[in-house]
Amino acid sequence: MPSASLPKIAVVGCGYWGTNHARTFAELGALAAVSDRNPERAEALAARHGVAAVAVEDVLADPEIDGVVLALPPHHHADQAVAVLEAGKHLLVEKPIALSVSDARRVVDAAEGTGLVAITGHVLRFHPAFEALEAMVASGELGAVRYIHSHRVGLGKFHAENDALWDIAPHDLSLILALTGETPVKVRGEGSAVMNRLSDFAHLHLEFPGGIRSHVFTSRLNPYRERRLTVIGSKAMAVFDDVAPWDQKLALYRHKLWETEDGWQSEMVDPNYVPLPDGLPLSRECAHFLECIAHGATPRTPVADGLAVIEILSQGTVRHD
Known part of the structure; x- marks a missing residue:
């Protein structure tokens, strides 16, 4: 169960990288819930860490959840990131944050002026x-x-x-x-x-x-x-x-x-x-996310960094028919 003194974090996406996030936030005492479109996978991960497995809609509606980690297939990241921010939750979205410049800008625009922490999962x-x-x-x-x-x-x-x-x-x-x-x-x-x-x-x-x-x-x-x-x-x-x-x-x-x-x-x-x-990079990244939420630390990898990467990828992409 999460510590009362730490922000409460939900991990959405219980695949390989989401599982790593869930384990890390559990070790830090901040994991409150997990969510996945496959309920059985979510329930198995939730049972491992003694937290709830809930639908993503319930994560966004829960006033007790402070922050959300998105570890989804990248084509889902932008829409879900905007939904997280519009729900008033702090955001850590895995890379790439979108698959187009326009979608990445939507995430950055949604975060701007909210006072919410919104960071990209550039773990290295x-x-x-x-x-x-x-x-x-x-x-x-x-x-x-x-x-x-x-x-x-x-x-x-x-x-x-x-x-x-x-x-x-x-x-x-x-x-x-x-x-x-x-x-x-x-x-x-x-x-x-x-x-x-x-x-x-x-x-x-x-x-x-x-x-x-x-x-x-x-x-x-x-x-x-x-x-x-x-x-x-x-x-x-x-x-x-x-x-x-x-x-x-x-x-x-x-x-x-x-x-x-x-x-x-x-x-x-x-x-x-x-x-x-x-120090494990993922542990340090997750601890940084909690520090930004709890104490207003400046994010080292804001979603604007994710947008900058997407802009370069888009310019360098070679299409194959």
Whole structure:
């Protein structure tokens, strides 16, 4: 049962990610209810955590529910997010928050001026390795950032309505936008549909007004897993590798580069691994949501961030007939 001192949260959508949210909010003492269009699935999850399984209409009508987490198929997110906000509930909506720019704007518009917390589930923004990387960039430890590239590849999951770009790239786009603090002025996308009409491989190439360039490579048809974000600076380079062991997830490379009459020369050095505090990204994200509701903290990943990602995805989308 939820703690009396914490906001009460309902999780709508009891699939894989909704189950993770329900478990996490239960561990934090804030889970009050779960909901799913499959009543048996909702009841099983509710029984696991000792809370109620209720219809989504009852979640929205319940004055005891403070906030709602939406972990639904993405094509349902926008309508349900607007309904949550119109019901006066705080909102955490999983990525992508919509499948079109117009729908994402509806969510942002619904949140504006309400005083409600409305955040996007960009969970990797709360990873201790990314937070440390973000601090290194902000402090100038890497020098001027020149290039950022990400590789997020693996085998599966195949979704009927989402290709590799829309399903996978939001993770890294959120990180890249946070590091640059800018909106790209140019976006170019390339995709390959191998198994069916939806792209299984996708590249995005981004150019930012301050001169930073970036690319994102995603694949759900790859024989190995890679979850790597690399930042190239004028003084040093850093790699956030989420597949690496915890003590090696953030590597700092101080390679030496210099220019001579014969051109650029380089000397490679071993990486320094940055010590990281413990903490699961989802637990930190959920705790942040509760903090924003209870104490008015500024959301780190507002739904406007979700809209910014959707705008980039829309510009980079490659259609396949």
